[in-house]
Amino acid sequence: MPELPEVESVRRGLEEAKICAPVEKVFRSRKKLRMDSPLRSLVGATPGKLRRRGKYIIWEFSRADGGDPSSAIGLLLHLGMSGRCGIAQAPAPRVLHTHMILTFADRRELRFVDPRRFGGFRVSPLAELLSAPPISKLGPEPIDPGFSGAVLAGRLGRSARSIRDALLDQHAVAGVGNIYALEALFEARIHPLTSAAKLRASAWERLAKSLGDVLRRGIDNGGTTLKDFRNVVGEVGRNQDDLRVYGRGGDPCPDCGRPLKSFVSGGRSGVYCPYDQSARRVR
Numbered sequence: 001m002p003e004l005p006e007v008e009s010v011r012r013g014l015e016e017a018k019i020c021a022p023v024e025k026v027f028r029s030r031k032k033l034r035m036d037s038p039l040r041s042l043v044g045a046t047p048g049k050l051r052r053r054g055k056y057i058i059w060e061f062s063r064a065d066g067g068d069p070s071s072a073i074g075l076l077l078h079l080g081m082s083g084r085c086g087i088a089q090a091p092a093p094r095v096l097h098t099h100m101i102l103t104f105a106d107r108r109e110l111r112f113v114d115p116r117r118f119g120g121f122r123v124s125p126l127a128e129l130l131s132a133p134p135i136s137k138l139g140p141e142p143i144d145p146g147f148s149g150a151v152l153a154g155r156l157g158r159s160a161r162s163i164r165d166a167l168l169d170q171h172a173v174a175g176v177g178n179i180y181a182l183e184a185l186f187e188a189r190i191h192p193l194t195s196a197a198k199l200r201a202s203a204w205e206r207l208a209k210s211l212g213d214v215l216r217r218g219i220d221n222g223g224t225t226l227k228d229f230r231n232v233v234g235e236v237g238r239n240q241d242d243l244r245v246y247g248r249g250g251d252p253c254p255d256c257g258r259p260l261k262s263f264v265s266g267g268r269s270g271v272y273c274p275y276d277q278s279a280r281r282v283r
């Protein structure tokens, strides 16, 4: 599932494509998506600034009548489990599971492809999009300069849940999923099943730092591709080669050589080093 670094890679790719021709037409498949809305208001609108919040991309469009910035339209994109956003040339054949297309006046197209259909999009006035859920409910961005152990503890410090499960809550901290949570907990030497409420200030600081480190590394590597993820030009990411523990249960720990241990919590698998992330050794 795409997490913050994968979504940021897509955002950067869309930005680098420098699309500035207005939307000429829109296409929508008949398949149901988890998030969905009419696209018609984008016809004639010109694409502008691209932002990201957590695992969402927000693309700003201005209306054909221009002028009034309060009339800006927002296109909210979410990749869900298996979604891809690609830029294609208009005559190129559509791949299977293409659910949405914006055709720009320069013949380029934004194509949203999602085999599992857990992703989707929403079009609405930009101001409304930014001030309503899901965006308004997201926790802080873990790669923002102001992010710290104190911020993280403020969001999660009273949670009785395991710290791994708590980190996946998008209302507490935005953009983190299972891969980067497990990698950050390993780097911070925190047992993933420790109750969040039991972590000390020093552990929160280590965790805030390691979260920022693993996410920034993921962005620098163009994201992690385990199966579906591709950037806007169809390339896989490179971060899977830099993962230290994710998906490696039973393999030797990259630091101490003892076997990494797998677990399941909250319906999701995980992995840790019982020696380096011992619950007794560090909190």
Ligand SMILES: [Zn+2]
Residues within 6 Å of the ligand: 253, 254, 255, 256, 257, 258, 273, 274, 275, 276, 277
């Ligand atoms: Zn180890």
